[in-house]
Amino acid sequence: MTEPAPEQSQHSPPLTDSTAHLLARITDQLGAQLSLVSRNGTRRPMHRTRHPDRPAADGGTSAPALVAVAHGSRDPQALRTVLALLDRVRELRPGLDVRLGHIELNAPLLPDTLDGLRGAEAVLVPLLLGRGHHVKRDLPAATAAAPGVRTRIAAPLGPHPLLVEALYGRLVEAGWDRADHGGRHAAVVLAAAGSRDPDSAQDTRRTARLLAMRLGVPVVPAYASATTPTVPAALRALAARGRHRAFVASYFTAPGRFASACADAVPHRAAAPLGAHPAMARLVLHRYDQARTAVTSADAVSLLASA
Incomplete structure (x- = not known):
C-alpha cells in the first residue's frame, strides 16, 4: 500500500519552501473544485471549506498525519532533542497531527505509532540525512506490516x-x-x-x-x-x-x-548536532509537503480522468 514519494533529480535544484507550499495550495484547491463536480457533469452544492491542516468539526483532520521517523539512541539527550524538533514543527503548522516513531532503541517504536493510526493516512518523514538501509529497507518493511494505514514515505532530509x-x-x-x-x-x-x-x-x-x-x-x-x-x-x-x-x-x-x-x-x-534548529523544522515540513503534494496531484489526475 505504500508508494515512495518520487525523488527529485540530482541535477535539478531543490524546491524552496515557498514553492512546495504553493504546489500544496494549488493541488488542494484543485481537489476541492473537482469534488464539486459529479461524474455526470452536474455541480454539487458548495460547502464551507477550511484549511486542510486545521481540525475538522468531528475532531479529525483532512491532512495526513506527519510521522517523524527517528533512528533511536541510548543517549537520553537524543529523545529530548527530537521532541524539541517536533515541537517546532507543530508551532509552524498548528493543527497538523505530528507523531514520532523510532526504528530502534526508543519508544514509541514505529510499528506502535502506525498501529495507533489504523484507518488513517500518514506521511512518514525520515529524520535521516541520506539514502541508506533504513530508508530503503526498514521503512518500507514497517509500512508493509501496517496495512491498516495508508502511507507515503517522504525523502530523507538530506541533501538540501x-x-x-x-x-x-x-x-x-x-x-x-x-x-x-x-x-x-x-x-x-x-x-x-x-x-x-x-x-x-x-x-x-x-x-x-x-x-x-x-x-x-x-x-x-x-x-x-x-x-x-x-x-x-x-x-x-x-x-x-x-x-x-x-x-x-x-x-x-x-x-x-x-x-x-x-x-x-x-x-x-566541534559543532552541536542539528537538533531543533529552525531550518530543520522547516525542512521536515518541506519533505512532508513534497510527499503529500505527490499524493494530491495523483488523486487530482485520477479524478480528471474519470470525470
Whole structure:
C-alpha cells in the first residue's frame, strides 16, 4: 500500500519552501473544485471549506498525519532533542497531527505509532540525512506490516540547502567566524554516521559540497562507522595540507554515541548536532509537503480522468 514519494533529480535544484507550499495550495484547491463536480457533469452544492491542516468539526483532520521517523539512541539527550524538533514543527503548522516513531532503541517504536493510526493516512518523514538501509529497507518493511494505514514515505532530509543553513548555524554557535576562519588555513570536517550504501555516501558528499560553497573553505566528509576516512584521519589529512584551523560540523540529527565520538576529535571546535534548529523544522515540513503534494496531484489526475 505504500508508494515512495518520487525523488527529485540530482541535477535539478531543490524546491524552496515557498514553492512546495504553493504546489500544496494549488493541488488542494484543485481537489476541492473537482469534488464539486459529479461524474455526470452536474455541480454539487458548495460547502464551507477550511484549511486542510486545521481540525475538522468531528475532531479529525483532512491532512495526513506527519510521522517523524527517528533512528533511536541510548543517549537520553537524543529523545529530548527530537521532541524539541517536533515541537517546532507543530508551532509552524498548528493543527497538523505530528507523531514520532523510532526504528530502534526508543519508544514509541514505529510499528506502535502506525498501529495507533489504523484507518488513517500518514506521511512518514525520515529524520535521516541520506539514502541508506533504513530508508530503503526498514521503512518500507514497517509500512508493509501496517496495512491498516495508508502511507507515503517522504525523502530523507538530506541533501538540501536548509540542512546547510542548519550546519552553518551550529558552526557559528561553536565559534566559526568567516573573518577569522575563512583563510587558507581553515577547513571543516563534515562528520557523519557512515553507511556502506553508495547512495548514502553520495548524499553526504553532496552536502559537503553545498557547505563548502556556503563557507568558502574546503569541507571533507568523514565517518563514525562503516567507511572511511574517520574524523581524526580527515583532520590529519587537512593538517598535512596546511589546514590547521579545522572545525567539525556534526551531521547528525540528534546527540548519540557516534556524534559524541566525532566531537571528541576536536572538542573545542566541534559543532552541536542539528537538533531543533529552525531550518530543520522547516525542512521536515518541506519533505512532508513534497510527499503529500505527490499524493494530491495523483488523486487530482485520477479524478480528471474519470470525470
